[in-house]
Amino acid sequence: MGPALNIILIALLVITALTATFSRDLLAAVIIFSVYSLIMCLMWQRLQAPDLALTEAAVGAGVTTVLFVVAIFKTRRKEER
Amino acid sequence: MKRVVSLLFLAALAVLLLYVVANMPPMGDPQSPTRTHVVPKYLEDAQEETHAPNVITGIILNYRGYDTMGEVTVIFCALAGVLAVLGREKRGRIYAYADRSRVKSSTIVKTMVRFTVPFIILFSVYTILHGEISPGGGFQGGAIIGASMIIFTTVFGLYESSQRIPQKLRLPLEGSAVLTFFTVGVLGMVGGGNFLTYAWPHIAVSLQPAVVVWLTILVEIGIGLGGAMVFISILFSMIREGEEVAVVP
Numbered sequence: 001m002g003p004a005l006n007i008i009l010i011a012l013l014v015i016t017a018l019t020a021t022f023s024r025d026l027l028a029a030v031i032i033f034s035v036y037s038l039i040m041c042l043m044w045q046r047l048q049a050p051d052l053a054l055t056e057a058a059v060g061a062g063v064t065t066v067l068f069v070v071a072i073f074k075t076r077r078k079e080e081r
Numbered sequence: 082m083k084r085v086v087s088l089l090f091l092a093a094l095a096v097l098l099l100y101v102v103a104n105m106p107p108m109g110d111p112q113s114p115t116r117t118h119v120v121p122k123y124l125e126d127a128q129e130e131t132h133a134p135n136v137i138t139g140i141i142l143n144y145r146g147y148d149t150m151g152e153v154t155v156i157f158c159a160l161a162g163v164l165a166v167l168g169r170e171k172r173g174r175i176y177a178y179a180d181r182s183r184v185k186s187s188t189i190v191k192t193m194v195r196f197t198v199p200f201i202i203l204f205s206v207y208t209i210l211h212g213e214i215s216p217g218g219g220f221q222g223g224a225i226i227g228a229s230m231i232i233f234t235t236v237f238g239l240y241e242s243s244q245r246i247p248q249k250l251r252l253p254l255e256g257s258a259v260l261t262f263f264t265v266g267v268l269g270m271v272g273g274g275n276f277l278t279y280a281w282p283h284i285a286v287s288l289q290p291a292v293v294v295w296l297t298i299l300v301e302i303g304i305g306l307g308g309a310m311v312f313i314s315i316l317f318s319m320i321r322e323g324e325e326v327a328v329v330p
Contacts, residue, residue: 050216051137054208058224063312066231070319 006046012039024079030068037061131279132293133213141218142297146277150266153258153304160255160311167318170248186236194236201229209305210298219258219301223308230313239320246313254310261303265296 016036023029037060044053106113123140131139141149205225212218234242265277272281272292279293 051218051221054217054221055224058221058228062228063224063231066228066235067316067319070316074319074323 009039009043009046013043025077026072026079027069027077030065030072033068034061034065037065131297132290133297135213135215137216138213138218138297138301142300143277143279146262146266150259150262150277153262153307156308156311157256157259160314163315163318167322169314169318170243170321190236194232198229198233201232202226205229205305205309209301212301213294213297219304220308222301223305224312226305226309227312227316230309231316234316234320239317243317246310251310251314254306255314256307257310258304258307261300261307265300268296 013036016032016039020029020032020036023032037056040060041053041056044050044056110116123136123144127133127136127139127144131143133139133143202225205222207222208217208225209219209222212222230242230246233245265279267276269278269281270276272278273283274281279296280289281292284292
């Protein structure tokens, strides 16, 4: 159970990081990045760092996501080529 | 050509990093350097010296108080930078803005937010005040308060939320994290120790645990309130940027 879950989480981390980087739609990239933060939060919890997990969930998945969304709302949604 | 060079550079970097990772001590190895130098002292003495059952809080606020004070200052400087670029609203004024969003928030969403926000704030207060016993602390609790106000702002709009937390309230509290840290540090010097000494050497030994615990809780509350207000102020000034004022009540 343990090692398999670790491998799944790390694979999801790599997939979400790559998707967020290569996505042309910036709003989609921000949402995927918040998913990345949530998976990272699970990883911190598995590494027995609950303080970091709380911070990652509140700041990474909550606050920065909304700040990015506000910034996109003020500018443009699509990335320029 | 450029592509080939950057690919080569990335490949070299990857090889280097993988080589370093392969040479790291295995996870949980009791002989690894991180577990043999300063950590045993922390784990053995933290309970006695910092009176915080959660060792991490003891390390963050006590052994490495200077680090945490610097981090708190960095967050305050981030707010100062954002405000220097985007500006602050005029004193005492609350502006309403034209709603540009194409989707109106429905009654269900509004009721759900109205119902959940008090519980989120309650949980953040628990996180702040319980920080020296369980995981969590000032910064995490402050971020949770900030997140709850962010939910409220995205659903109800800037006008409603800046009526709830007006500038009058935010302005003095934004610096509270840095201020409480410095005040507690100087209080340690007044009490006869060094800067940021929580246990004052000049008072009776039997009083020392109580002083340490209450000063720790004071610092946690200061960091929590300061962090929350910094997050909320950054969000408000970012939302306000470039909007047209519809009504000035």
